[in-house]
Amino acid sequence: MGRNDNGNGSIxxxxxxxxxxxxxxxxxxxxxxxxxxxxxxxxxxxxRKLKYFKKERGKYISGNTxxxxxLSDYIINWLxxxxxxxxxxxxxxxxxxxxxxxxxxxxxxxxFGSVTQDDIQKLINKKEKDGxxxxxxxxxxxxxxxxxKHACQLPPxxxxxxxxxxxxxxxxxxxxxxxxxxxxxxxxEIKRIKEVINSKYKNGNVRYPYGGAYILILNTGMRLGEAxxxxxxxIDLDSAKIYINKNIILIKDRDEDGEVTxxxxxxxxxxxxxxxxxxxxxxxxxxxxxxxxxxxxxxxxDFLIANKYGNRVTPQAFERQFEYILKQAKVNNAGVHALRHxxxxxxxxxxxxxxxxxxxxxxxxxxxxxxxxxxxxxEQEQNAVNLIPNI
Numbered sequence: 001m002g003r004n005d006n007g008n009g010s011i012x013x014x015x016x017x018x019x020x021x022x023x024x025x026x027x028x029x030x031x032x033x034x035x036x037x038x039x040x041x042x043x044x045x046x047x048r049k050l051k052y053f054k055k056e057r058g059k060y061i062s063g064n065t066x067x068x069x070x071l072s073d074y075i076i077n078w079l080x081x082x083x084x085x086x087x088x089x090x091x092x093x094x095x096x097x098x099x100x101x102x103x104x105x106x107x108x109x110x111x112f113g114s115v116t117q118d119d120i121q122k123l124i125n126k127k128e129k130d131g132x133x134x135x136x137x138x139x140x141x142x143x144x145x146x147x148x149k150h151a152c153q154l155p156p157x158x159x160x161x162x163x164x165x166x167x168x169x170x171x172x173x174x175x176x177x178x179x180x181x182x183x184x185x186x187x188x189e190i191k192r193i194k195e196v197i198n199s200k201y202k203n204g205n206v207r208y209p210y211g212g213a214y215i216l217i218l219n220t221g222m223r224l225g226e227a228x229x230x231x232x233x234x235i236d237l238d239s240a241k242i243y244i245n246k247n248i249i250l251i252k253d254r255d256e257d258g259e260v261t262x263x264x265x266x267x268x269x270x271x272x273x274x275x276x277x278x279x280x281x282x283x284x285x286x287x288x289x290x291x292x293x294x295x296x297x298x299x300x301x302d303f304l305i306a307n308k309y310g311n312r313v314t315p316q317a318f319e320r321q322f323e324y325i326l327k328q329a330k331v332n333n334a335g336v337h338a339l340r341h342x343x344x345x346x347x348x349x350x351x352x353x354x355x356x357x358x359x360x361x362x363x364x365x366x367x368x369x370x371x372x373x374x375x376x377x378x379e380q381e382q383n384a385v386n387l388i389p390n391i
Contacts, residue, residue, distance in 0.1 A: 009021055009022065009023035010022055010023070011043065011046060011050070013043070014039075018039060018040075018041065019039065019041070019042060019043050019046040020037060020039050020046065021040075021047065021049060021050040022035050022036065022037040023035070023036050023050060023053070024036075024109070033109070038050060038053070051259075068111070069113070069160065070108065070109055070110065070111055071103075071107050071108050071109075071111070071112045072108030073112070074112040074160075075099055075103065075104070075108075075143075075144075075147045076099070076104075078147050078150055078151075079099060080258040089251040089252070090249055093251060093252050094139070095139075096252075098139050098140055098143050102127070103123075103140060103143060103144060106123050106126070107119060107123060112151075112160060112161070113161050115148075115165050116165050117165045117166070117167075117168055117169060119165070120141075120166050120169045121169050123144075124140070124141060124170070124172070127140060134171070134174040137171060141166065145164070145166040145169075148161070148164040148166050148167075149164055151164075152164050181375045182345075182372060182375070183334040183338050184334075184338055184342040184345045185331065185334065185339070185342045189329070189331045190218070192329040192330065192331060193214070193325060193329045193331060194215065196208070196325050197211035197212075197214060197215065198211070206297070208321060208325060209297050210313060210318060210321050210322075211325070212289075212290040212291070212293040212294040213304075214322055214325070214339060215286060216290040216294070218343055219283070219284055219287040219290070220281045220343065221281075221340050221343035221344055221347075222242075222244065222281065222340065223247070223277075223337075223340060223362075224315055224318065224336050224337060225248045225249060225315065226244050226248075227304075228248040228312060228318060229246035229247055229248040229268050229269075229312075230246075230304040230305065231302045231303055231304060232302050232304065233302070234246075235291060235304065237288065240282060240284075240288060241280045241282055242281045242287075244277065244278060244280075244281060245278050246268055247268070247269050247277075248266065248267070248315070249266075249269060250265070250314065250315060250316075251265050251267055252265075253265050264314075266312060278362075279359070279360075305318070318336065322335070323335075340361070344361060344372075344373060344376075345373070345376050347360070348376050348377060348380055349376070349380060351380075354369055354373075357373075
């Protein structure tokens with residue numbers, strides 16, 4: 001079975017002593033893919049051949065051979081040669097994902113110098129029709145535009161194009177589609193979720209060691225990464241407050257050529273998403289109890305949420321356990337983030353002002369809060385109007 005990486009090539013095992021690597025290098029006159037193939041006795045050998053070919057093939061991108069260079073080759077070379085030096089690891093991972101999942105599958109086999117404004121506009125229109133958010137569509141456009149803008153600024157002797165086909169592409173209006181309703185858990189769903197979380201084995205041990213963390217998020221509105229980054233030093237039980245000042249993220253591990261090694265590194269960032277995200281959150285009695293339970297599961301160690309080895313819990317493992325809890329509770333999976341939405345929704349339903357909710361959630365502006373929870377806010381406003389007696 002082959003391993004395919006959106007234009008980076010595939011590797012197959014044919015027999016015990018034969019491996020084959022192949023990569024698409026363009027299209028034939030009849031429109032069918034043109035494939036370059038290599039073979040070797042071992043996987044590592046054929047992998048070296050493929051890697052060498054891609055490296056050598058990339059060299060002509062800097063020469064005046066725009067009629068031969070396809071977009072996937074050029075944009076990957078631009079990504080690995082220039083952007084890897086400019087962007088943080090998370091930003092680079094996101095840009096790479098945008099290029100490989102959205103741009104290359106649609107435009108990758110077109111000749112780089114022949115891509116037109118219409119080609120890019122049709123891609124943007126297609127993504128809008130498929131229901132992608134304005135933010136996602138904008139990321140796709142910005143990646144294409146930046147790559148072509150770079151190509152236009154090269155010296156004339158090695159420039160493949162003189163015109164940026166993305167320059168006049170029109171993005172959809174940011175408010176052209178109605179805001180998606182956020183998913184939150186109902187009171188009945190929360191009741192069932194908590195029953196599963198609080199369940200124990202016959203010997204009295206808890207079934208879900210991270211259970212208290214889900215209850216904590218539900219009662220504080222913390223982001224998943226903020227919760228996983230918590231240490232004992234950020235918790236003040238005497239004043240019943242938590243200080244949010246870190247975030248945890250997963251970044252792809254890469255070799256010296258920028259290739260993903262199929263491993264991930266857990267990184268704790270000092271400083272959170274925005275200045276407003278750095279905040280104190282007041283703990284209610286349920287949140288305090290959840291923290292005490294989490295601490296009792298691990299006698300030593302500084303991490304509030306830790307696995308059985310005392311290490312930080314990865315976002316995937318944390319989400320995976322919650323997914324299993326939801327399955328046991330017979331609740332449709334909306335993810336851990338829906339706990340944050342549930343917390344905010346409950347605040348609105350209890351009449352808390354949007355400015356206060358925004359501050360607790362750590363949003364950079366009240367507008368962000370309003371835009372996310374517009375349906376909930378409008379429902380509460382309508383309920384308030386209905387309470388007014390007919391005059």
